[in-house]
Amino acid sequence: MEDTAQAIANLTRERWEANAQYWVKVIREHRDRYRTELTDRAVLDAIGPCEGQRVLDAGCGEGYLARTLASQGADVTGVDVSQGLIDAASAHPSPDGAPTFTRAGVEDLPFGDDTFDLIVCNHLFSHLQDPTGAFGEFSRVLISGGRVVLLTLHPCFYVENSEHGAMNSVPAPQYFASRGIDQRFLVDGLESPSMITSWLRPLEFYAGTLRDSGFVIADLREPHPTQEQMRDDPWWRKGFPTALFMLLIAERR
Ligand SMILES: C[S@@+](CC[C@H](N)C(=O)[O-])C[C@H]1O[C@@H](n2cnc3c(N)ncnc32)[C@H](O)[C@@H]1O
Structure with missing residues (x-):
């Protein structure tokens, strides 16, 4: 990774360490209605039946999706850059299956080639300044025919404070460059201790980078x-x- 990219990745990790307990609270108290009433269902529909599949939950946070998939019979591994979130995920009881959690960045996955049938990225990609390396790693650790299910902020329409009613169009120069929005989470009245940058990039980035990575x-x-x-x-x-x-489903050729 280049120096600037590495510095941004380090900052993202530090910010997520600072937000880890906040995030555990938001998720475990079911405070994020976007997830509980919309995106969770969309992601699970896209995944479909997963019994017996080897699944990587990339950027797993405190692990709720990994636990859900494990309870459906999948063999799930979760990775996340935040040690605080990995500790919270590992400590959570998991009566219906036992996902494994490991601290790792998606740009450098500690797994061999062809290890997984499916990779799910639930609200991860807006936290990656440049996901090119992640797609390369996904291509390596997935079997041929394996799938990536990726749910992220809509690159065309999301603007600062969209959750609170803001609606603006994105000028072309910003849309076609990778754009970062600095804000704190504000979920159900709870504000995150640390600022977070949400990164958005044009649709053609996804199409081109997925294609070039073998999807x-x-x-x-x-x-x-x-x-x-x-x-x-x-x-x-x-x-x-x-x-x-936006939810993308991509298949490894
Ligand atoms: C919005 S949270 C989503 C967490 C979880 N998927 C969920 O839906 O609750 C984004 C997560 O991405 C993680 N993350 C950020 N950059 C990462 C990276 N390069 N590799 C792995 N995880 C990363 C953060 O630590 C954080 O847990």
């Missing part, structure tokens, strides 16, 4: 609330002013 895009979805959610719940009307999420 074909099998599907692109845009998880969004139902008409009923929008009609019946002012929280969704304010909190989903535009398309906020």
